[in-house]
Amino acid sequence: MKIFIQWVRQHEKLSLLILSFCIPAVVMAAYFSYRGMGPFGNSTLLTVDLGQQYVDFFAYFRHTLLSHPSGLFYSFQKALGGEMFGVWTYYLMSPFNLILLLFPDKSLPSAIYWITILKYGAAGLSFAWLLMKTKVQKHLPVLAFSTSYALMGWMVANQLNLMWLDAVVILPLIIWGIIRLVDTGKMRTYVGWLAALLIINYYMAYMVCLFAGLFFLWYWLSNTHGGKAALKSLSRFIGGSLLAAGIAAVTLLPTWHSLAISKNQYTQTDWSAKFEYFPPKMLAKFFLGSFNFSQMPKGTPNLFIGSIMVLGAIFYFLQKNHHPRTKWLALAVTSILVLSLCFEPLDLLWHGMQFPIWYPYRFSFVVSFWLIWLAANALKPEFTPTLKQLIVPIIICTATVAYVWINVGQFSFLSQNQMLIGSLLLVAAFCLIALPNKQPWFYQVAFVLFAIIEMSSNATTSLNRISYVTKPEYQNYQQVLATQSAHVTDHDHSWYRMTPTFMRTKNDPLSGQFNGGSVFSSTLEKDMPTFMGNMGEPDGDGFVTYTNGTLLSDSLLNMKYVMNRRSNPGTLASNFIDPVSTRADLTDYQRIRKDGLIATYQNPYALPLGFLSSNKILNLDNTTKDPTQYQSNLWAGLTGNSQDQHLFSAQNFDHVVFQNMKPLTKLTGAILQKNNLIKPGVITFTFTPKTNDAYYLTLGSNLTDDNVSMRLNNQPLAQYPTYRNTIVVNIADHQKGKPVKLQLTLKKATLWLQNFTLYQFNNQQFRIGQQKLAANPMTVTRHSQSSLTGLVDVKNRQATLMTTIPYSQGWHVTVDKHPVKPVKVAGTFTALKLAHGHHTIHFSYWPPMLNTGLLITIISLGICAISLYRQRKKSKN
Numbered sequence: 001m002k003i004f005i006q007w008v009r010q011h012e013k014l015s016l017l018i019l020s021f022c023i024p025a026v027v028m029a030a031y032f033s034y035r036g037m038g039p040f041g042n043s044t045l046l047t048v049d050l051g052q053q054y055v056d057f058f059a060y061f062r063h064t065l066l067s068h069p070s071g072l073f074y075s076f077q078k079a080l081g082g083e084m085f086g087v088w089t090y091y092l093m094s095p096f097n098l099i100l101l102l103f104p105d106k107s108l109p110s111a112i113y114w115i116t117i118l119k120y121g122a123a124g125l126s127f128a129w130l131l132m133k134t135k136v137q138k139h140l141p142v143l144a145f146s147t148s149y150a151l152m153g154w155m156v157a158n159q160l161n162l163m164w165l166d167a168v169v170i171l172p173l174i175i176w177g178i179i180r181l182v183d184t185g186k187m188r189t190y191v192g193w194l195a196a197l198l199i200i201n202y203y204m205a206y207m208v209c210l211f212a213g214l215f216f217l218w219y220w221l222s223n224t225h226g227g228k229a230a231l232k233s234l235s236r237f238i239g240g241s242l243l244a245a246g247i248a249a250v251t252l253l254p255t256w257h258s259l260a261i262s263k264n265q266y267t268q269t270d271w272s273a274k275f276e277y278f279p280p281k282m283l284a285k286f287f288l289g290s291f292n293f294s295q296m297p298k299g300t301p302n303l304f305i306g307s308i309m310v311l312g313a314i315f316y317f318l319q320k321n322h323h324p325r326t327k328w329l330a331l332a333v334t335s336i337l338v339l340s341l342c343f344e345p346l347d348l349l350w351h352g353m354q355f356p357i358w359y360p361y362r363f364s365f366v367v368s369f370w371l372i373w374l375a376a377n378a379l380k381p382e383f384t385p386t387l388k389q390l391i392v393p394i395i396i397c398t399a400t401v402a403y404v405w406i407n408v409g410q411f412s413f414l415s416q417n418q419m420l421i422g423s424l425l426l427v428a429a430f431c432l433i434a435l436p437n438k439q440p441w442f443y444q445v446a447f448v449l450f451a452i453i454e455m456s457s458n459a460t461t462s463l464n465r466i467s468y469v470t471k472p473e474y475q476n477y478q479q480v481l482a483t484q485s486a487h488v489t490d491h492d493h494s495w496y497r498m499t500p501t502f503m504r505t506k507n508d509p510l511s512g513q514f515n516g517g518s519v520f521s522s523t524l525e526k527d528m529p530t531f532m533g534n535m536g537e538p539d540g541d542g543f544v545t546y547t548n549g550t551l552l553s554d555s556l557l558n559m560k561y562v563m564n565r566r567s568n569p570g571t572l573a574s575n576f577i578d579p580v581s582t583r584a585d586l587t588d589y590q591r592i593r594k595d596g597l598i599a600t601y602q603n604p605y606a607l608p609l610g611f612l613s614s615n616k617i618l619n620l621d622n623t624t625k626d627p628t629q630y631q632s633n634l635w636a637g638l639t640g641n642s643q644d645q646h647l648f649s650a651q652n653f654d655h656v657v658f659q660n661m662k663p664l665t666k667l668t669g670a671i672l673q674k675n676n677l678i679k680p681g682v683i684t685f686t687f688t689p690k691t692n693d694a695y696y697l698t699l700g701s702n703l704t705d706d707n708v709s710m711r712l713n714n715q716p717l718a719q720y721p722t723y724r725n726t727i728v729v730n731i732a733d734h735q736k737g738k739p740v741k742l743q744l745t746l747k748k749a750t751l752w753l754q755n756f757t758l759y760q761f762n763n764q765q766f767r768i769g770q771q772k773l774a775a776n777p778m779t780v781t782r783h784s785q786s787s788l789t790g791l792v793d794v795k796n797r798q799a800t801l802m803t804t805i806p807y808s809q810g811w812h813v814t815v816d817k818h819p820v821k822p823v824k825v826a827g828t829f830t831a832l833k834l835a836h837g838h839h840t841i842h843f844s845y846w847p848p849m850l851n852t853g854l855l856i857t858i859i860s861l862g863i864c865a866i867s868l869y870r871q872r873k874k875s876k877n
Contacts, residue, residue, distance in 0.1 A: 013132060016142050020128030023143060024150035025121030027456045031463065038113030045112050046469035048296060049358075050160040053520045055474075056507030057091045058100050058108055063513055065101060070784035074810065074845040076497070076515040077785075079528045079544050080557060081806045085847045086258030086523030089251050093200045094166045105482065105511065106475045112162065119165040124150035127372075130172035134179060136376050140444035144308065144451035145376045151455035152372070153304030154365040156462050157291045161359060167204035168365055170197045174208060175373075178216050182223055182233050187240040188868070194241065198248035202255055204362075206352055209241070211366040218333050222326040246860030253853035257809075258523050263354065263542075265526040271348050279342045283400045284411045286310055287422040288454065289461030292413040301341045301361035305368050305375075306454045307422075307429035308447070312375025314393045315385060315433070319378055330374065337367045357541070381438045390434065397426055418461070425454055477504045477576045478511065484563050484598055485512040495609050495780040495788070498561035499546050501581035501718070506543050517546025517557065528806065531828040536627030536698070536728030538720045547581040547720045548727050551588060551605060551694055551761060552631050552647065555770050556638075557804050560606040562586060564599050579718035585694040585733040588763070605770050610778030610790055610841070612834075613802040614640030617825050627728050628698060628759050634826055638802060639769040647766055648696065648759040657684040661746075672751045681746035687758065688739045694761040695732040697742070700754025701725060708751055711743040726755040778803070778841060786845040794834045801832040805843065814842045 029038075036043040046055055064071045071077070075084050096115045103111040128146035131137040137145060149172075158164055170193055177190025194212070197205040216237050224230035245252065277300065284290060285303040295302070317327055340346040341361055348355060350363040401423055408414050432447060481500070488498060497515040500508065509516030517532075520543040529539035535553055538545045549559060564586055565579045577597065589601035620637040624630050628648035636644035656667065659682040664670045674681040689695060701724050710717040712731055719729060732740045744751070778790040778801060792801060805811065807824040813832065814820065816839055825831045832841070 012139070016132065016140075017125060017128055019143055020146040020150075021121040021125040023147050023452060024124040025117050027147075027151065027452065028120045028459065029117050031456070031460055032113060032117075035463075035468070037468070038110055042471045044109035044469050044471055044474060045116055045160070046109055046474060047160055047466055050112070050162060051469045051474075052505045053507055054091060054162060055108055055112065056505055056511040057087060057521075058097070058112070059105050059511035060087075060507075061092050061097055062100050062103075062105065062108075068513075068785060070786045072786075073847050073850075074786040075510070077509040077513070077519075078521065079519040079524065079532075079546075079806075080497070080517055080804060081515075082519070082525055082528065083258055083523075083808060083810055083845075083847060085251075085254045085850075086262065087521055089199075089202055089255045089258075090523055091163050093251070094163060095200070096166070106478055109469075109471060109474055115162060116159055116165075119162070119169060120150050120155065120159075122169045123155065123165070126169050126172040130176050131376055133176055136373075137380075139381075140441070140448055141379070141381070143448045145372055147448070147455055148306045148309050148451050149369065149372050151459055152365070152368045153285065153291060153302040153458065153462070154368055156304075156459045157295065157302040158359065158362075158365075163201055164204050164362070166200050167197060167208055168369075170200070171208055171211075171366065171369055174212055175215060175369075178212060178237070179219060181236055181240060182216070182220050185232065185236060187236055187243070188864070190237075191240045191244045191247070191864070194244035195247040198244060199251050202248075202252060203352070207350055207363040207366060210350060211363075211370075212241075214333050214336065215370075218326075218329045221329055222323065243860055243863060246856050247864070249853040249856035249860065250850070251853065253849040253856070254847040257848045261525045261527070261808075262523045271344055274344050275342050276344050276347060277342060279338075280403055281407075281410070282341055284404045284407075284414055286400070287404065287414060287418055288425065288458045289418050290411075290413050290458075291462035292465040293467075294412050297358045299360060301364040301367070303341075303364060303368060303371075304458050305372055306451055306458075307426045308379070308432065308451055308454075309372050309375040311393055311397075311426075311429055311433055312379040313371040314396060315383070315389065316374040316378035318385075318389045318392055319383065322377075333370065334374075337370060341367065379433065383433075384436045384438075385434055390430070394430075401426075413462075413465075421457075473576050474504075480577060480598060481508060481512040484593075484595065484600060485514045487593060487595075488561050488600060489514060492560075495558075495783045496560035496606065497558050498563065499549065499559050500563040500565070501547070501579055501583055502563070502565040502577045503545070503547070503580045503720070504576075504578070506545050517549075517559070518544060525806070525808075527828050531826070533725035534622075534625075534627060534630045536631070536726060538723035538727060540722075540724060545580070545720050548729060549581075549583070550631065550696060550728055550730065551585055551763070551766060552635055554603050555605040555607050555766075556635070558606050558609055560603050561592075562589060562601045562603065564601060566597050566599060580720045582712060582718045583730055584735070585730045587734040588694070605767070607770065607773055608777040609780055609788070609805065610792065610801055610803040611773050612776035612792065612794065612799045613638040613773060613831075615798075615800050616640050617802055618800060618823060618831065618833075620826060622826065625726070626698070626755075627726055628696065631728075635766075635769060637826075639772055641769060644765065644769050647762050649762070651687070651695070651758045651760050653685045653758060654687045655685070657686075659683070667753055668755065668757050670753045672746065672753065674746060674749050677749055681751075683744045683746075685742040685744075685758075686739055688737060689732055689735050689760075690737075691760070692734045692736045693763045694730060695735075695740070696759045696761060697729045697731050698726050698755050698757045698759065699729060700752070700756065702752045702754040703756065707747055709745045709747065711745075713741055714743075717742075788841075788843040790841045791838070792834070792841060793838050794836050797836050799834050801834050801841070803830050803832075805830045808845070809848045810845045812844050812846060815839050817842075 032038050033040040037045055071084065073083065073085055078084065096118055099115055100111045124146040127149040128142050131142050131145060155168060173193040174190060177193055180186050181190050197208060220233055224233060282300045282303060285300055290304055291302060317331060340350055341364060356362055405419055408416060408419060432450060497517060499517050506518045506520035509518060522542050524542050529541065529544050532544040533539040537548050564583060565577050586601050589603050591599050592602050593600040617637040622630055622633045624633065632645050632647045635647060636642060660675050660679045661672050661681045672683060705721040731742065778792040780788055780790045782789040806828055807830045811822060811830060813822050820832060822830045822832055
């Protein structure tokens, strides 16, 4: 022990850095162990988007690097197909993700556990490094500040957004680079770490860049006195920022193009100069445990940093050892940051002119950094507050406690017990800071332990309110999905898509490694949800789900296989496999495999990826909002047969029975209202099909699970729960003469039967058109995720080759080795105009602007190399 203590004293800096990493890592590992997470039990860290979105991207990360590198830039597993560069630069560029390669798919939750622990530790390490390099803090107190930073409320609330945490790790290193730039004129630290963050996660890097500008102005104006030296520092900062962007251009420019066709399509242009909430409400977030699930979709900023840090930030402005100009500038920066947390135009600016969907005030980690930084500059060992200095923070804290106590009912995340504990901790923090002698080792240990205990208590209280996916829920489903998809892909090596009627996440195709029709991604091209919504599929700004396929859409989109979960409640599989689609029309397909509750069907009507079609598709103007008519018009444009515009014909129900509501003769667009609000309101529709054709029902966006529950033939109607456009639901097929009963139960006092219409599909007419289109296929001879080669025979003088490859500027097409320009059809797909003859078609994808970005990156790195060479040569002379 003596030898160990002696070694620690001799290597104090190294010891502090090791402890700054270990303390937050061990604290969170201990909590996760208590919750049975990681290797310690049956729980995982998967929750909300981490469980519903990111884990599937991590699976895709593994598959791409280990098995399918062609999916690096493009993947047909992203909806019907889409670029992946934006996915990589937003979700997957963290070097911590290399840990994923060490774990199989079923153990990804364990990999996520270790990545999360390491990022907590790395955040503490980087902040301790900053404090020690700048000599703002020395000795043991460093650990109090590094732990408060690593375990701040923002980190706890956003640990599920794993790709954002790298910004917290790198921010202190960028700040150290700015300080070096101003003090010594050396830019490489600033340039290097800023470029790294721009490459790792451009989104959080944008916020860090804004804060870096504020921090530079504060430090630059505080430490320079005008003249050429000041201008040189300013020019170095501007030049260094541009150089960092230039180094990162290889990722930034292709990402910019990706955003231009996806996320930037939703840029907010309508805003008002108003406060988003009563600003004092954010004070409640400084109390212990100030986070719960309701704060995820819409809440106030996560600002918890601990009592010592809050008091330290206040004392910074009351000390006389700081130059008045420095304090006034710090007050200006603080005011801007506080305003940004509640004033709509500034909030919008920090989020890149787009209000976030869930996880509001994502930039608040820079506010927490700033406050802890001020506290670290204020709470030096030699500082003992005078009675006069204590009065201001006492008044501020008393007023804060009083306001929050009086309004505690407005904060769902706070209780009076939490406030009482928080107030006691605040008093204890006052006492610690007010003690005159802070040099003894036991005081420093108490200072550090206080911060660790308070920050750990906040993390425990906050995270105890969040539920998580269990290991069996994740692993059992992944095993079923992988087994079913592998059976098909191992036996059929042609190009096709397939879709399940069940779902764990919308990114199942990425983790299951099959070409599907669903995805959930912030970088989803806007054309895709527009098309899917028009076709009658659930869609949103960042997602599509192919859960409502019809015979026509399955055929058109080459859905060659359908994996169906039979509705058999009470079995083990029913606990983790949720059906999201009702497909009576699977009776038209051939069942090729049955495995327990899962049966796989092959679609005999699936068209190839490319086929010759009528030239009418090139001029199709399909503006209808009725998805059945949209599908018919699209099909007619392909076949050239105007009769195909009437594939769906509206039908009437045979009987309609109203319970506890006034009977109505007109149903579509009607508003149903309960007679007795206490009793259930039920409307029952019945009809008996006169043919074996498929029958479909359209449901407007008002008829969601929030407003009504539906049962088909006394069984729950399986349907994805949310949608914003009219969807198409299959309710009968091959049921001639067999009654079909549909029952709607109102969940509220009224219900709008929006776009509620029954349709009969003309199966025979559809098959005629399908045979015509299938007769002239493009035969795919070679394919990967980013390239395709096919053969096609054109017997007429000219023809249109229609493909269901989503149109993108990144696709480069050659016909018989001659470049051709593809045509965008139906606002979504890629088509080619071909002349008579036998043709070899080759599609290859290369991200737009990647070459330009690569060139700028090489030039920027060259500038860096020349600059370093000159500096070394100058230093030698």
